[in-house]
Amino acid sequence: MSSVTWVRRQRALQRFWSEFRMHRAGMVGLAILLVAVVLALIAPLFIDAGVTNVVSGTRAKMAPPSIDDPLGTDESGRSVLLMIWWGSRTSLLIGFLAALLSMVIGTTFGIAAGHFRGWVGAIILRITDWFLVLPSLVTALVLAAILGGSTATIIVAIGVTSWPSTARLIRAQTLAVEARPYIERSLALGAGHWHITTRHVFPNVAPLLLASTTLEVASAIVTESTLAFLGVSANKTSWGTMLRGSYDWGAATAGAWWYILLPGLCIVLVVMAFTLCGRALESVLNPRLRTRAA
Amino acid sequence: MTVTQPAVEALEESPARYGLLRYAAAKAGGALLSIAMVIVATFFLFRLLPGDPVRALAQGRNMTPEQLDLERARLGLDKSIPEQFVHFVKQTLQFDLGTSYEYKRPVIDLIGERIGSTLLLTGTALVMAVSLGIWQGARAGWKPGSRFDKFSTAISLVLWSVPTFWLGLLLLMVFAAGIGPVPGVFPTRGISSVDAPGGLGYVLDVAQHMVLPCLTMVAVVYAQYLLVMRSSVLDEVGQDYITTARAKGLRDDDIRRRHAVPNALLPTVTLVFMRIGFVVGGAVTVEAIFSWPGLGQLFYDAIRVPDFTLMQGTFLLITVSVIVMNTLADVVYHVLDPRVRSA
Numbered sequence: 001m002s003s004v005t006w007v008r009r010q011r012a013l014q015r016f017w018s019e020f021r022m023h024r025a026g027m028v029g030l031a032i033l034l035v036a037v038v039l040a041l042i043a044p045l046f047i048d049a050g051v052t053n054v055v056s057g058t059r060a061k062m063a064p065p066s067i068d069d070p071l072g073t074d075e076s077g078r079s080v081l082l083m084i085w086w087g088s089r090t091s092l093l094i095g096f097l098a099a100l101l102s103m104v105i106g107t108t109f110g111i112a113a114g115h116f117r118g119w120v121g122a123i124i125l126r127i128t129d130w131f132l133v134l135p136s137l138v139t140a141l142v143l144a145a146i147l148g149g150s151t152a153t154i155i156v157a158i159g160v161t162s163w164p165s166t167a168r169l170i171r172a173q174t175l176a177v178e179a180r181p182y183i184e185r186s187l188a189l190g191a192g193h194w195h196i197t198t199r200h201v202f203p204n205v206a207p208l209l210l211a212s213t214t215l216e217v218a219s220a221i222v223t224e225s226t227l228a229f230l231g232v233s234a235n236k237t238s239w240g241t242m243l244r245g246s247y248d249w250g251a252a253t254a255g256a257w258w259y260i261l262l263p264g265l266c267i268v269l270v271v272m273a274f275t276l277c278g279r280a281l282e283s284v285l286n287p288r289l290r291t292r293a294a
Numbered sequence: 295m296t297v298t299q300p301a302v303e304a305l306e307e308s309p310a311r312y313g314l315l316r317y318a319a320a321k322a323g324g325a326l327l328s329i330a331m332v333i334v335a336t337f338f339l340f341r342l343l344p345g346d347p348v349r350a351l352a353q354g355r356n357m358t359p360e361q362l363d364l365e366r367a368r369l370g371l372d373k374s375i376p377e378q379f380v381h382f383v384k385q386t387l388q389f390d391l392g393t394s395y396e397y398k399r400p401v402i403d404l405i406g407e408r409i410g411s412t413l414l415l416t417g418t419a420l421v422m423a424v425s426l427g428i429w430q431g432a433r434a435g436w437k438p439g440s441r442f443d444k445f446s447t448a449i450s451l452v453l454w455s456v457p458t459f460w461l462g463l464l465l466l467m468v469f470a471a472g473i474g475p476v477p478g479v480f481p482t483r484g485i486s487s488v489d490a491p492g493g494l495g496y497v498l499d500v501a502q503h504m505v506l507p508c509l510t511m512v513a514v515v516y517a518q519y520l521l522v523m524r525s526s527v528l529d530e531v532g533q534d535y536i537t538t539a540r541a542k543g544l545r546d547d548d549i550r551r552r553h554a555v556p557n558a559l560l561p562t563v564t565l566v567f568m569r570i571g572f573v574v575g576g577a578v579t580v581e582a583i584f585s586w587p588g589l590g591q592l593f594y595d596a597i598r599v600p601d602f603t604l605m606q607g608t609f610l611l612i613t614v615s616v617i618v619m620n621t622l623a624d625v626v627y628h629v630l631d632p633r634v635r636s637a
Contacts, residue, residue, distance in 0.1 A: 130328050135616050137575030138593070142609050145597045146342055222457050226575075229459045230582060231598055243460060247583070252467040253482070260467055264460035271455040 019284045026280020032273035040088045051082040052237040062249075062256045072258035074242070075249035080258055083242055084266055090238035091267070094155055095221035095274075101159030102220070103166060103213045110170025111197050111205070115178065125171070132164035140223060144232035154233055158223050166212055170205050177204045207285040214278035218271045225267050239263040318625045325621040332613050337382050340606050341375070391607030396599050401607035404592060411485055412588030415504060416577050419511035424566055427516040431523025431562070432555050438528055446524070450517035458576050462510040462583040469506060480506050483585035507584040511576050518572075522565050526558040560631050567623030571616045 020026060059069060059077040066072075071081040113124040143157040177183070183200055191199075227233055228240025229247070242263040246252070251259040357365070366372050373381070385392070391401035434446040470482040481487065486499050530536060531554065539549045574590075581590035589608060596604035 126327075130331055133328060133571065133617050133620050134332075134613060135571035135574045138571075138578060138609065138612055141578070141593075141597055142339065142605060145600055145605065146339060146602075218455070222455075225457050226459055226579060229457075230579065230594060243463065247463060252463060253471040255467075255471065257467060260460075260463050264457070264463070267457055267460065268452070268455050272451065275451060275455055 016284060020280060023280035023283065025276045029273040029276030029280065032269060033277060036088065036270050036273070037092065039085065040092050043085055043089060047082055047086060049086065049237075051078065051086050053078075062251070062254060062259070064256075065258055071262050072256070074245060074259055075251075080242075080262060083237055084239065084263055087237045087239050087242055087263070088266065088270075090151065090236050091221055091224060091240070092270070094151060094158070094224045094238070095217045095270075098155045098158035098162070098220040098224065099213050099216040101155060102163040102216055103209060105159065106163035106166025107170050107202075107205070107209060109163065110167035111174050111201055113167065114171040114174025115193065115197050115201065128164050128167045128171075131161070132168070134161065136161040137223065137226065140227060141230060141232055144227055149227075149232045149234040151234075151236060154224060154227060157227065158220050162216065162220065162223070166209075166216065169208065169212060173205045173208055174201050177201050208282075211278055211281035211285050214274055214281055218274035218278065221267065221271050221274070239267050314629065317628055321621050321624050325617055328617050329614050332610065332617070333383060333386055336606060336610055336613075337379055340602060341378075386610065391610065392603040394596075394601055394604040394607075396595070396601040396604065401604055404604065405589060405608065405611055408587060408589045408592050411586060412577060412581070412590060415507055415581070415586055415588060416511070416573060418504065419508045419515070420566075420573060422508070423512045423516035424519055424563070426512070427519025428523045428555075428559065428562060431520040432527050432550065432558065434520070435524035435527030435558070436531065436550050436554065438531075443524075446520060450520045453513055453517035454521075456514070458510060458514045458579045459583055461513055462507070462580055465506050465510055466583065485587050507580045507586050510580050510583075511573075514576050515573055518569070519562065519566060523558065523562045526562050527554055530554045530558050560627065564623050564627040567619055570619050570623075574612055574616060 059073050059079070061073060061075055061077045063069060063073045063077075069079045069081065071079070071084065074080055074083065109124055109128055113121050113128060115121070116124070140157040140161045143160065144154055147153040147156070178196075178201065183196060186196060186200060224233075224238065225240030225243065228238055229244045231244060233241060243260065246256070246259040246263075251257075363372070389402055391405070393399065394401050394404060397404055430446050434440075434443040437443060466482060470480045481503050485503050486496065487503075491499070527550075536549060536553060539553050544552075577588070578590035578593055580586065581588045582594040585591065589612065593605065593608040593612065595601070596608060
């Protein structure tokens with residue numbers, strides 16, 4: 001029995017992979033992502049947090065790219081290349097964890113709103129809609145300013161403000177799944193709320209969730225950099241805090257283009273990679289898009 | 295006949311049984327509830343603050359403990375939480391948002407001074423972004439897969455990935471500071487020059503200051519309008535009435551302009567207003583970068599100081615206006631689109 005499911009799952013995975021491979025843009029995104037994640041993971045083997053230390057900058061200040069510093073230096077003479085490399089760890093970590101938090105909240109609320117009828121579902125939906133209307137960046141700024149700007153609070157600020165769209169998506173999918181006859185069969189056999197939501201609904205919404213998480217990481221990285229740029233993040237080096245530094249030290253008027261251009265390009269590259277990947281996943285996994293394409 | 299769940303949902307959410315007034319009243323009731331929730335949430339959120347606001351206020355000034363107590367009493371911080379809550383709600387309902395720590399002036403006055411320039415910037419940017427996005431999205435969606443479509447989708451994908459503030463920084467660097475052979479043609483900050491002339495000269499001066507902030511905002515928000523309009527037109531392309539129009543021998547351009555676009559327009563425009571919160575976030579960032587003296591910059595200042603009364607007041611105002619606009623969009627959509635009513 002279990003071997004049958006195993007084989008089935010393996011086949012589904014293979015089918016999924018062969019479909020995903022057809023999306024060239026998605027594959028490009030995936031490749032960029034793998035490179036970025038691997039680079040971020042192996043960074044401690046070559047450098048440490050010392051590269052972000054103001055005192056460690058011994059080179060010329062705001063120096064243009066040269067052989068010593070391929071990407072130039074910042075206002076304290078630190079290497080922009082090493083800062084970007086080390087900063088990628090914060091940016092990616094916050095992006096992933098915030099997206100994860102947002103997905104957990106969104107899935108819980110979405111399934112609950114779709115599964116429970118009557119006033120329970122209505123209240124959950126009402127709360128979701130309330131969060132959906134709140135201007136998310138403004139709310140995240142207030143949360144981060146009040147709770148202080150540590151990595152954990154930034155993750156919470158992003159996660160708490162970005163889950164409602166996921167919840168709506170998951171709710172719609174939950175309603176569609178629960179309309180299928182096998183749910184009625186399982187109800188007739190005495191299944192409870194927990195069994196139905198975790199064994200039947202969740203596995204059916206999970207693929208969509210994967211696509212939506214990938215897209216969510218992209219927007220979480222943008223939000224993180226914006227929060228850091230607007231100064232609510234504590235000083236840990238990320239691409240956003242680097243750009244904050246470039247703004248504070250007048251890099252734009254000083255013509256220090258490397259200091260502004262390069263951290264931003266990294267953000268755009270990674271965010272675009274996540275978006276391409278997410279869209280490819282969506283078109284493979286979302287049945288609605290699939291039928292439209294056919 | 296079995297009724298499927300989505301159908302039940304459609305029935306529940308369809309206002310077919312309501313008259314317009316009842317629909318509007320229900321929406322307004324929902325909005326009021328949302329606003330009440332915002333007020334309650336704001337109160338408790340700002341009570342989570344670590345530390346003593348009065349001590350923060352007194353920082354760098356010589357104040358005796360008696361003076362501190364007096365200040366606490368003035369701010370109502372010596373009362374219990376329920377009493378403070380009632381006081382807060384009463385004040386808020388009377389549009390009294392407290393006094394700013396930093397400016398030593400009522401928050402509502404500060405907001406009143408700033409709101410005009412925000413409306414000017416955001417309004418201009420929004421009109422431009424919506425027109426451009428709708429025009430380009432309609433053309434892209436009309437011929438999916440064409441070169442224009444691919445170009446538009448690529449552009450919007452790139453702009454979607456670009457953080458607003460970074461685009462602003464780039465524009466600032468290239469067009470305001472000037473780089474290499476490009477001279478700086480636009481001012482880096484503010485809404486007008488100190489030595490600006492009066493009359494028409496002043497208008498031109500403000501317009502010149504507005505170019506870069508406006509461009510930044512347009513670039514960032516228009517991408518999503520483009521995508522929404524594109525998919526909206528794409529939905530219309532396969533419809534029967536389009537085939538009929540073709541059979542009548544109408545020119546392709548006419549079918550697009552007279553038949554497809556008007557039908558695709560409504561959902562798009564509604565979405566524009568539904569996502570106004572996103573625009574507001576963009577406005578805060580843009581105003582911060584270009585020191586545009588609007589509401590967004592006031593909010594940004596409050597966060598930088600930090601001035602919690604000012605932050606609380608601007609947050610309340612921004613949130614409530616977003617809720618109001620969403621509700622209006624909902625009701626207007628209902629009035630304009632017969633398909634929603636007879637669904």
